[in-house]
Amino acid sequence: xxxKTAAEPGxxxxxxRSIVSGLLFGCGLVAFVDEAVFHQLLHWHHFYxxxxxxxxxxxxGVFHAFSWGATVGALFLFADLxxxxxxxxxxxTGGVLLGSGIFQLYDGVVQHKVFGLHQIRYGxxxxxxxxxxxxxxxxxxxxxxxxxxxxxxxxxxxxxxDG
Amino acid sequence: MSPALLPAAIPAGATDTAVxxxxxxxxxxxxxxxxxxxxxxxxxxxxxxxAGVLLGAAATAGxxxxxxxxxxxxSMAVHLLVGMVVPLLWVLAAPGTLALKWxxxxxxxxxxxxxxxxxxxxxxxxxxxxxxxTVPLWALYVxxxxxxxxxxxxxxxxxxxxxxxxxxxxxFAVIGIDPNPHRSSAVVxxxxxxxxxxxxxxxxxxxxxxxxxxxxASQADPGALLMYYGGDAVHxxxxxxxxxxxxxxxxxxxxxxxxxxAREARQRAGTRRPS
Numbered sequence: 001x002x003x004k005t006a007a008e009p010g011x012x013x014x015x016x017r018s019i020v021s022g023l024l025f026g027c028g029l030v031a032f033v034d035e036a037v038f039h040q041l042l043h044w045h046h047f048y049x050x051x052x053x054x055x056x057x058x059x060x061g062v063f064h065a066f067s068w069g070a071t072v073g074a075l076f077l078f079a080d081l082x083x084x085x086x087x088x089x090x091x092x093t094g095g096v097l098l099g100s101g102i103f104q105l106y107d108g109v110v111q112h113k114v115f116g117l118h119q120i121r122y123g124x125x126x127x128x129x130x131x132x133x134x135x136x137x138x139x140x141x142x143x144x145x146x147x148x149x150x151x152x153x154x155x156x157x158x159x160x161x162d163g
Numbered sequence: 164m165s166p167a168l169l170p171a172a173i174p175a176g177a178t179d180t181a182v183x184x185x186x187x188x189x190x191x192x193x194x195x196x197x198x199x200x201x202x203x204x205x206x207x208x209x210x211x212x213x214a215g216v217l218l219g220a221a222a223t224a225g226x227x228x229x230x231x232x233x234x235x236x237x238s239m240a241v242h243l244l245v246g247m248v249v250p251l252l253w254v255l256a257a258p259g260t261l262a263l264k265w266x267x268x269x270x271x272x273x274x275x276x277x278x279x280x281x282x283x284x285x286x287x288x289x290x291x292x293x294x295x296x297t298v299p300l301w302a303l304y305v306x307x308x309x310x311x312x313x314x315x316x317x318x319x320x321x322x323x324x325x326x327x328x329x330x331x332x333x334x335f336a337v338i339g340i341d342p343n344p345h346r347s348s349a350v351v352x353x354x355x356x357x358x359x360x361x362x363x364x365x366x367x368x369x370x371x372x373x374x375x376x377x378x379x380a381s382q383a384d385p386g387a388l389l390m391y392y393g394g395d396a397v398h399x400x401x402x403x404x405x406x407x408x409x410x411x412x413x414x415x416x417x418x419x420x421x422x423x424x425a426r427e428a429r430q431r432a433g434t435r436r437p438s
Contacts, residue, residue, distance in 0.1 A: 057372065061365035065357045068395070068402055073353075076406040080413060 014086040015155065019148065021077040022095020026144075027103040028071025029096065031063075034107065059111060067103075090151040098144030104137035178316070182224040190216035193258060196265035208256045215252035218244055223323055235382040238313070239389045246296075246326030247397040254334040255404075259341030275344075284345045289355035292333040297362045299325065304370045304390075310377025333359070338404050349409050356405060360398045367391035 081087035108130065112119060119126055193212045197204040221227060222244040230237035263271045277283065285291060303309040303322075312318040335341065337352045347355075367390040374383035 057365055057368050060368065061361040061363075064364045065361035068360060068399060069353070069357045072399070072402040072406045076410045080410055083414060084417070 012086065013088045014081060014084075015088050015091050015152075017077065017081055017086065018088040018091040019095040021074045021081060022092040022097075023099035023102075024070040024074035024077070024095075025092075026096040026099025026101070028067050028074060030100040030103040030107070031067030032071065056111070063106075063111070088151070088155075090147060094144050094147035094151060096144070097140050097147060101137045101140030101142075101144055104140060105134060108134045108137055179224040179228070182228070183220050186216050186220040186223070193256070193261065196261050199265055202264060204261065208261075211252045212256035212258070215249045215256065218252070219249045219327070222249075232313075235378070235386040236389055239386040240393070241323070242326055243389070243393045243397070245323050246330040247394065249327060250330035250334040251397060251400065253331060254339055254341075257340050259339075263342070278342075279344045287332065287336050287343070287345055289333075289336040289347050289352050292329070292336040293355045293359045293362075295329045296333045297359060297366075299329070300363075300366055304366055304387075305375065307375030307377055310375070334401070338401055338408060349405075349412075353405060353409075356398075356401060360395075360402075363394045363398065364391060367394065 078087065078092070081092075112130070112133075119129075190213060194209065196202075197209055222241045227237060227241060231241045232238075263274070266274065303312075312322060335343070336347070337356050339346070346352075367387045370378075370390065371384055371387035374380055374387075
């Protein structure tokens with residue numbers, strides 16, 4: 001009987017991979033919302049503004065490629081976890097929240113402020129926009145961390161109860 | 164007047180015919196190879212190859228080619244089609260597999276030997292292929308080479324040939340389905356694909372930010388935007404294909420491992436029974 005369980009491709013839930021897939025998907029999701037809503041629909045963000053530094057352009061290109069790779073990679077990783085019956089949906093959800101928060105904070109602090117790639121909106125007082133942008137990021141990060149911690153405690157209790 | 168304007172030095176009709184004939188040669192060769200008696204060849208692949216031939220011809224002859232002489236946006240569209248879309252279609256049509264089936268055994272053995280050699284190994288490495296694509300792009304659009312060659316029909320023809328060949332090499336190295344004795348690991352291929360997406364985006368924004376002398380800003384801007392978003396569309400397709408390939412490879416590995424474990428378990432049960 002033991003040989004048969006070892007032969008099955010999925011050996012239980014993979015928490016770490018579920019979180020990684022969620023983190024990557026969160027990054028891709030924020031990048032997508034950023035491009036679709038702020039660049040294309042609202043036209044608040046600019047493709048490029050004249051104050052952009054060379055380092056900013058490189059950072060933008062790298063993160064642009066990373067967000068594409070993260071989205072596609074996360075979804076195939078998700079499919080792979082589902083196939084092996086190894087997906088933990090709470091861990092994945094926590095990962096998505098945490099990943100989108102981290103990416104949003106990076107975008108808001110490093111890309112917008114340090115590299116000056118572009119601003120959230122032009123011709124307005126930016127203080128409230130920047131504050132709201134980065135507060136959203138913090139809320140996402142905290143809620144992601146809470147989901148992950150609560151889930152880990154619960155999962156740990158089940159393991160102890162089993163053992 | 165835009166410096167990117169090209170005086171119509173050669174009668175367009177004559178070059179158009181020559182260009183179309185050049186595109187029809189690989190088309191006809193592929194089709195002839197699929198007609199070999201006894202060969203079952205997926206129609207999907209033939210369709211992909213023919214689509215590549217038609218798109219390539221449509222991009223480099225006729226009204227699009229004429230527009231590309233005068234407009235940088237049109238010329239960028241030609242570059243995207245010839246350097247990215249046609250290579251993607253052709254690589255997915257598995258011409259190498261078809262050639263190995265079609266050529267006489269002696270010739271295909273010799274071809275395989277050449278493909279296994281060290282120079283081919285270096286040339287077809289994803290990093291080499293990525294550099295062969297990116298460095299000339301840099302020279303053209305950021306280094307300011309493009310406005311100098313746009314007036315030379317022969318140089319432009321060579322440039323298109325370069326776009327096609329380097330695009331084919333890169334696409335093959337990253338997501339090729341033909342037999343590849345030197346195929347790099349998924350990590351290397353994925354990393355190079357991401358790096359080239361980044362390089363493509365950076366180049367497009369640099370062209371937008373500071374068009375080199377010879378570019379007119381009003382033409383460089385939409386051209387750079389097309390390079391950025393058009394390149395993204397094709398790259399996204401390549402990423403999805405790459406992800407699918409890695410995902411199915413893992414699935415196949417698991418299926419094989421499951422089958423092996425089941426066989427071993429049966430064998431163990433079989434040896435235990437007589438004792």
